């Protein structure tokens with residue numbers, strides 16, 4: 001049985017002490033998890049004074065402030081915490097030119113990310129292609145459409161952005177064990193980044209995930225824990241484990257740092273459009289973190305005058321079998337009622353989305369829209385993107401393209417709006433969804449006659 005590890009001294013508030021040797025504190029079996037000491041007394045005070053750009057953490061509901069530490073819930077109102085920046089300090093150091101001189105990865109935007117020194121957990125995520133999608137645009141009646149192709153990340157999903165930020169920060173806090181509750185892609189990314197950085201690793205997933213997602217975690221040799229339950233149950237379990245261990249759960253105790261990584265999906269799009277924001281973006285929703293941070297990212301660029309003060313409409317996409325945010329939007333509610341997910345878009349199968357109310361606010365405030373698609377429409381969306389643009393996305397991307405199509409057909413995306421669809425994960429991980437839906441290879445013998453007779457059949461069938 002693997003052993004638990006401890007949060008080192010600096011994250012417990014005692015600075016500059018020698019870390020205990022690993023052997024001396026690693027004899028605790030998993031079932032006797034040590035109690036966490038996180039909380040205000042665990043605040044790493046020395047970090048704060050050295051980071052003027054980073055003011056601390058702030059409650060998104062009641063605005064209570066905290067020093068930077070591995071903490072994600074407000075003690076006063078239980079609201080979520082987020083990183084609070086000093087934008088005057090950032091404005092004095094950031095410029096388009098400085099960004100353009102930076103690395104071809106998310107780290108070119110480090111002035112806007114909550115990592116202090118050289119990123120210590122780095123597989124060079126980000127800087128993925130923004131593909132002009134004229135053939136798809138024509139099919140949908142849109143003039144200027146782009147696909148942000150985030151399948152091109154190290155573990156083939158946008159999760160590499162959030163994980164490299166979360167784990168770089170976690171290492172700065174002194175953690176030596178990475179963990180997460182995942183619908184699949186996050187587990188792949190945490191496992192890969194932990195391997196690269198030499199961190200111990202536990203990933204928790206629902207037991208019924210696609211083979212491709214499970215394999216893509218196992219290959220990096222983390223501890224993969226398959227929970228007989230859905231994601232919301234996995235997440236609840238992980239919150240309990242996070243309270244009792246000293247592990248960096250990227251989307252639990254270090255969630256404020258993790259979620260900031262998604263802002264780079266706004267920064268890159270604006271930079272790739274020639275320092276211009278699009279008019280409309282379509283974003284898939286699971287917990288809703290990605291959508292809220294894309295919004296925050298464009299807002300920051302405007303605040304810092306790196307782009308003009310244009311208005312970005314933000315639309316959200318969900319699968320019919322897990323659409324709590326879209327249902328709340330359609331009913332005019334400002335809260336989300338949890339659902340029990342049942343959809344082929346397993347990576348979006350979060351029935352109780354943590355950021356649901358914030359997503360509703362953003363969609364309404366930006367005059368975007370929210371829509372859902374059926375499982376059949378998800379597969380059609382995957383095929384449409386592949387056939388028109390040569391990009392093979394997973395079921396979550398099928399949701400995005402299906403919703404893009406619906407919104408264009410309904411006139412909710414205007415033909416003259418510069419539109420970006422965020423394609424956040426690769427199709428090779430969700431091949432089950434395509435079984436029997438993409439035709440079959442022609443079987444021939446290894447000779448010319450056999451090929452020519454097959455070709456005749458093909459041409460006859462096509463005419």
Ligand SMILES: Cc1ncc(COP(=O)(O)O)c(C=O)c1O
Pocket residue numbers: 157158183184185186284285286287288289290291347348394396397424425
């Ligand atoms: C491929 C893909 N796209 C989008 C999302 C949605 O992310 P969020 O939970 O930030 O809404 C996920 C979440 O796991 C995902 O795996």
Ligand SMILES: [Zn+2]
Pocket residue numbers: 059060061062063064074075076077078079
């Ligand atoms: Zn609060």
